Amino acid sequence: MCPDREILSAYFDGEVAAPWGRQIAEHVSGCERCRAWLAGMESTRRALADEQLHEWRAPMERVRLRILAHVPSERPRVSMWRRQMTLPVPVAVLAAALLLILGVSLAVVTTRQDMGYIRITKAPAGGTEYQFAVPYDKVEALLKSVGGSDANIESVMTIPKNVKLVPVGEPRMGRADEFLRKKP
Amino acid sequence: MKTSVRSGIVPILLALAVAHANGQAQGIETDPKEALQELLSKALTVTVSARILPPDTEEETPIWNAESTKLTIPGRSIKVRLDGDNVRIYLICTPYLQDNGEVLLLAQGQVWFTEPQDNENRYVSTFYSIPVSYGEKILFFPLGVSSADTPQKKHLNIELEIKIVPYEKKP
Numbered sequence: 001m002c003p004d005r006e007i008l009s010a011y012f013d014g015e016v017a018a019p020w021g022r023q024i025a026e027h028v029s030g031c032e033r034c035r036a037w038l039a040g041m042e043s044t045r046r047a048l049a050d051e052q053l054h055e056w057r058a059p060m061e062r063v064r065l066r067i068l069a070h071v072p073s074e075r076p077r078v079s080m081w082r083r084q085m086t087l088p089v090p091v092a093v094l095a096a097a098l099l100l101i102l103g104v105s106l107a108v109v110t111t112r113q114d115m116g117y118i119r120i121t122k123a124p125a126g127g128t129e130y131q132f133a134v135p136y137d138k139v140e141a142l143l144k145s146v147g148g149s150d151a152n153i154e155s156v157m158t159i160p161k162n163v164k165l166v167p168v169g170e171p172r173m174g175r176a177d178e179f180l181r182k183k184p
Numbered sequence: 185m186k187t188s189v190r191s192g193i194v195p196i197l198l199a200l201a202v203a204h205a206n207g208q209a210q211g212i213e214t215d216p217k218e219a220l221q222e223l224l225s226k227a228l229t230v231t232v233s234a235r236i237l238p239p240d241t242e243e244e245t246p247i248w249n250a251e252s253t254k255l256t257i258p259g260r261s262i263k264v265r266l267d268g269d270n271v272r273i274y275l276i277c278t279p280y281l282q283d284n285g286e287v288l289l290l291a292q293g294q295v296w297f298t299e300p301q302d303n304e305n306r307y308v309s310t311f312y313s314i315p316v317s318y319g320e321k322i323l324f325f326p327l328g329v330s331s332a333d334t335p336q337k338k339h340l341n342i343e344l345e346i347k348i349v350p351y352e353k354k355p
Contacts, residue, residue: 155252157234159268159342163248164300165236166339169328171293173312176321176345179329 002034003027012041223257227351228279228287230254232264237341239330247340255351258287264344266326272296273326279348282315287348289314295326322346 003011003024010016011024028034087095159165172179231253235246254262261278274294279287295308308326316322324344 154263154265155232155254157250157252157264157266159236159266159271160248161269163236163268163340165268165271165327165342166300167295167297167306167327168330168339168341169325171295171308171310171324171326172329173291173293173310173314173322173324175314175316176323179323179325179343 002031005037008034008037009041012038224351224353226281227255227257229349229351230256230262230277230279231345231347231349232262232275232277233345233347234264234266235343235345237343239338239340266342266344270298270300271327273342273344275324275326275344275346277346287316287318289316289322289346289348291322291324291346293324293326297327316348318349319347 002008007016007024011021011028016024028038231251233251234249236248237244237246250266252264256262256279258279258281261276264275264277266273266275272295274292276292276294278290280290282288289312291312291314293308293310293312295306297306297308298304299306312324314322322345324346325341326344327342330339330341
């Protein structure tokens with residue numbers, strides 16, 4: 001009985017151990033069918049071994065070049081100032097608006113801290129509008145310098161302790177001639 | 185639809201925006217010296233004289249008085265506080281210049297008073313709006329006015345006199 005093809009293939013490749021290999025060799029020597037199969041395997045191996053390298057290297061090189069032709073080449077370095085970016089128009093408009101708002105806000109913040117100016121607008125009718133944009137402490141300093149006195153906005157007067165005041169009515173205010181002191 | 189911009193233009197746009205806003209903020213700035221002269225020409229001196237007068241008699245010599253003179257500009261208030269044993273009085277005066285050259289005095293009086301008998305605190309706040317001429321005397325009686333006709337005729341009167349004059353530079 002002939003051995004299996006897989007066993008024969010292993011025998012052909014020298015992968016069958018010695019006692020089994022000897023038995024297969026004895027069988028092959030007396031079996032025309034197995035000898036013919038092994039002869040076919042041998043002729044195929046020789047054909048592959050005799051194949052010249054140059055016969056497949058040329059097509060392989062062509063394939064390699066075709067693949068490289070489709071690989072994007074390395075882009076040249078572009079300066080940041082010359083680099084372009086593509087934005088959808090709404091995004092570009094929005095970005096420009098945000099930039100403008102940011103710029104105005106930045107300008108207001110930077111100028112307000114030291115905005116020591118007084119704007120005077122004279123209307124044609126004769127009216128005058130004053131706008132003061134001076135930090136509070138600077139107004140105090142200004143008024144102190146021209147007034148030459150204590151610049152505290154609140155003056156405190158202390159009434160003597162022995163003076164007992166009692167409300168005699170509702171608070172009142174008016175021109176002095178409205179409050180002529182009545183003589184008893 | 186897309187648009188292309190050079191990324192380098194972004195900081196330039198930002199700088200332009202800042203410069204433009206700066207120009208907007210400072211473009212119509214007045215010369216500080218001229219502005220100061222204009223400011224001083226409209227400055228006002230507000231004098232508040234406080235007096236405590238004896239009960240309604242012929243004697244008009246105050247038993248106590250104090251005075252405070254403040255320099256201000258139209259629209260800016262001055263504040264005077266009187267501290268007593270059982271009373272605290274605030275007078276807040278804000279002068280405004282009117283088109284006719286007169287002053288509109290907006291005054292607020294606040295009185296905090298503690299009743300001697302029951303230690304109850306009272307608070308009264310009043311507002312007044314009075315057109316005044318320069319130098320005209322305005323009187324404020326924060327605790328009311330006693331007179332011979334009132335039952336409290338034996339009580340002391342406290343009055344605050346307000347006088348507003350244009351600021352004059354000291355020689």
